[in-house]
Amino acid sequence: MTTLKRAIRTPGAILMGLGSIVGTGLFVSIALATQIAGNTVMLAILIAAIVAALNGLSSAQLAAAYPVSGGTYEYGNRVLGSWVGFTAGWMFLTAKSASAATAALGCSGYLLFIFGRNISGEAYILLSLAIVLFLTILVSGGISRSNSANKFIVGITLSGLALMVLASFGINGMPAEPLQNAFTDIDSSSLIYASALMFVAYTGYGRIATLGEEVTDPRKTIPKAIILCMLVIVVLYSLVTLVALQVMGSEAFGNTIDGDAAPLMSVAQLLPVPGIGLIISITAVTAMAGVLLNLLLGLSRVMLSMARRGDFPKQTGVIHPASQSPVTAVWVTGIIIGVLVLSGDLRFTWSFSAFTVLIYYSITNISAFLLPAEQRLYPRIVPALGLTGCLTLAFWIPLDVMLYGVAMILAGLIWHAIVVFTGNRKAVS
Numbered sequence: 086m087t088t089l090k091r092a093i094r095t096p097g098a099i100l101m102g103l104g105s106i107v108g109t110g111l112f113v114s115i116a117l118a119t120q121i122a123g124n125t126v127m128l129a130i131l132i133a134a135i136v137a138a139l140n141g142l143s144s145a146q147l148a149a150a151y152p153v154s155g156g157t158y159e160y161g162n163r164v165l166g167s168w169v170g171f172t173a174g175w176m177f178l179t180a181k182s183a184s185a186a187t188a189a190l191g192c193s194g195y196l197l198f199i200f201g202r203n204i205s206g207e208a209y210i211l212l213s214l215a216i217v218l219f220l221t222i223l224v225s226g227g228i229s230r231s232n233s234a235n236k237f238i239v240g241i242t243l244s245g246l247a248l249m250v251l252a253s254f255g256i257n258g259m260p261a262e263p264l265q266n267a268f269t270d271i272d273s274s275s276l277i278y279a280s281a282l283m284f285v286a287y288t289g290y291g292r293i294a295t296l297g298e299e300v301t302d303p304r305k306t307i308p309k310a311i312i313l314c315m316l317v318i319v320v321l322y323s324l325v326t327l328v329a330l331q332v333m334g335s336e337a338f339g340n341t342i343d344g345d346a347a348p349l350m351s352v353a354q355l356l357p358v359p360g361i362g363l364i365i366s367i368t369a370v371t372a373m374a375g376v377l378l379n380l381l382l383g384l385s386r387v388m389l390s391m392a393r394r395g396d397f398p399k400q401t402g403v404i405h406p407a408s409q410s411p412v413t414a415v416w417v418t419g420i421i422i423g424v425l426v427l428s429g430d431l432r433f434t435w436s437f438s439a440f441t442v443l444i445y446y447s448i449t450n451i452s453a454f455l456l457p458a459e460q461r462l463y464p465r466i467v468p469a470l471g472l473t474g475c476l477t478l479a480f481w482i483p484l485d486v487m488l489y490g491v492a493m494i495l496a497g498l499i500w501h502a503i504v505v506f507t508g509n510r511k512a513v514s
Contacts, residue, residue, distance in 0.1 A: 090228060090409040093300045097232050098310035099317075101379060102290045104235045106318050107242050108188055108376030110286025112369050115326050116348035120339030122279035124266035129276055130326060133283035134319045136478065139471030140446045141290050141315050143453035145308035146462040148294040152303035155390025156294045156383070157449045162394065164452040168501065173448040174391050175497035176490075178384060180441035182418075184285075185380040186425035189213045192373035198350070199366045213426045220374065221419030224381040227408035228299045231382055238375040245368025246325060249349070252358045253328040263330035274481065281478040285439045286322070288446070289379065290314050298386070308462060328352065381422070385414040396504055436482055440490040443479035447472055 093101065119126040147160040158174030193213040202208065224231050254260075290311050293300070300306050329338045329352045341348040353365040389411040392402030401414040450472035454465055480487075 091299055091301045092229050093232060093306075095306050095310050095313075097236070098293050098300055098306055099314050100236050100239045101232070101382075102293045102310060102314035103243070103317065104239045104375035105289025105291075105379040105383070106287060106314070107239065107246070107321065108191075108289075108372040110283075110289070111246075111322065111325060112191065112349055112372060113187075113342070114282050114286040115322070115329065116338060116342040118279040118282045119326075119329070119335055120342055121282070122272070122275045123335045123339070124263065124269060124330065125271050125276050126279060126283075126326060126330075126335065127263065127267035127323070128271070129279035129283050130319075130322055132276070132280040133287055133478075134315070134322075136280070136284055136471065136474035137287035137290070138315050139467055139474060140288075140449060141311045142308075142463050143446075143450045143468045143471050144291055144294040145311045146456065146460070147449065147453050148307040149304040149462060150456060150460040152298060152300065152307070153390065154298040154386040156291060156387060157445055157452065158387050159390050160452040161448050164455050165448070167394070167505065168498065169448055169451075171391075171396055171501040172494055172497065173445050174387055174396065175501075176441040176445045176494065177387050178391075179493050179497075180438045180445070181380050181384055182421050182425055184438050185377055185384065185422045188373045188376040188380065189217050189422060189426050192216050192370055192377065195350075195366050195369040195373065199363065199370070210427065214423050216374065216377065217419055217423050217426060220378050220381055221415060224378060224385070224419075225408065225410055225412045225415040227410045228382075231378060235375060235378055238371045238378065241371040242368050242375060243321075245364050245371075246321065249353060249356070249361065249365055249368075250324045250328055252356055252361060253332060256356065256358075257331055260327040260331040263327050263335075266330075266335070277478060277481040281439045281443065281481055282436070283322075284478055285442055287315070287318060288442050289376070290318075291383070291446075325349070332356065377422075381415060381418055384418045384421075385411055388414040388418060396501065436486045437489060440479055440482045440486055441493070443475045443482075444490070444494070447475040447479070450475060 115126070118129050122129050144156070147157070151160055151163055153159055155174070156177065158170055158177065160170070161173040162170030190209070190213050193209055193216055196212060197209060223234055293307055293310050293314065300310075329349070332338075332352050332355050333341070338348065338352070341351040349365055349369065350362065353361045388397055388401050389404075391397040392399055392414065401411065401417055403413055404410065405412040450468040453461075453468035454472070
């Protein structure tokens with residue numbers, strides 16, 4: 086068997102996107118962005134949402150034109166050639182493997198917090214590795230099982246967040262002051278940097294595109310799912326951020342990123358609602374687990390696509406006949422994430438993810454811009470604006486992070502050169 090099973094319909098695709106987005110970004114990046122931009126974080130959320138929406142439309146029309154696994158790695162290969170396509174795939178694997186490790190550590194940290202244990206030491210690492218192992222086993226069983234688990238996880242996560250928002254609005258009223266403060270003391274450099282960090286939080290919608298080979302009627306399902314997913318996420322991020330700013334204020338909320346408790350946990354503890362802290366902790370556990378599950382899916386599908394073209398060992402491109410899953414690619418992905426769990430710096434990892442993901446989506450937009458007229462769903466102004474937004478945000482990332490990202494690109498291209506010049510690469514129709 087050489088193709089994957091088409092089993093995901095529009096509701097399942099939307100939930101896959103939500104499962105990828107409602108996690109580390111929501112529970113970490115909002116506080117990081119607030120620490121940088123202060124009250125103007127609400128504008129950062131809006132700017133990031135606009136850029137993400139443009140990129141989402143570009144991803145949607147590419148996925149409709151080329152409904153196969155691999156996302157921008159595959160689109161770049163087909164439209165721009167192997168070197169650019171490889172760069173996209175390499176950036177995705179590098180950035181999202183680090184994000185997955187962060188999600189595993191976050192999930193473990195919240196679990197230990199629930200049971201009153203220290204979030205450090207060997208127990209912390211071992212529990213994180215156990216979570217990676219469990220979800221790797223789950224994902225290796227096939228897309229139907231993963232889809233069912235994701236629906237359950239997302240349901241719990243959205244319910245917990247909705248309860249926190251409703252509780253805050255019921256106690257404190259509508260958050261008018263945070264909205265008014267968003268337009269005071271705007272610092273453009275801080276605002277754009279915060280927007281870049283928030284952009285990473287939105288990019289989980291790309292998981293819908295990377296699963297293009299497993300979506301039913303991709304030309305209709307993928308654009309619809311990405312657009313609806315983005316609408317839900319913008320509303321959710323805005324509401325949760327308004328609650329955090331109303332309950333704590335921008336300075337205190339931004340400083341929670343350096344505290345003992347996780348940012349939204351600190352917000353929940355200030356709400357006089359019995360049990361709300363435990364509910365948010367459980368919500369965080371499911372959110373992080375959902376991100377890790379969806380990253381295992383997305384990363385393994387990109388690895389599968391890269392193996393088909395010879396950019397990865399051919400064994401990672403084998404699909405198991407019973408589960409109809411790229412089992413080897415899933416396990417290799419799980420091992421890489423497990424290794425990364427052993428170390429990491431949150432701010433650097435998140436900024437690095439921002440830079441590499443913005444390069445990834447720049448390639449997405451260029452590919453969409455160059456699509457033939459008969460394959461385009463939207464006018465060329467959409468990818469043109471998306472590319473402009475990506476490059477603008479990318480070059481406001483700190484210089485040391487940019488240099489590390491460029492070094493990773495060069496390392497990947499050296500590997501690609503070896504594959505090309507040894508004749509191990511092949512074309513895929």
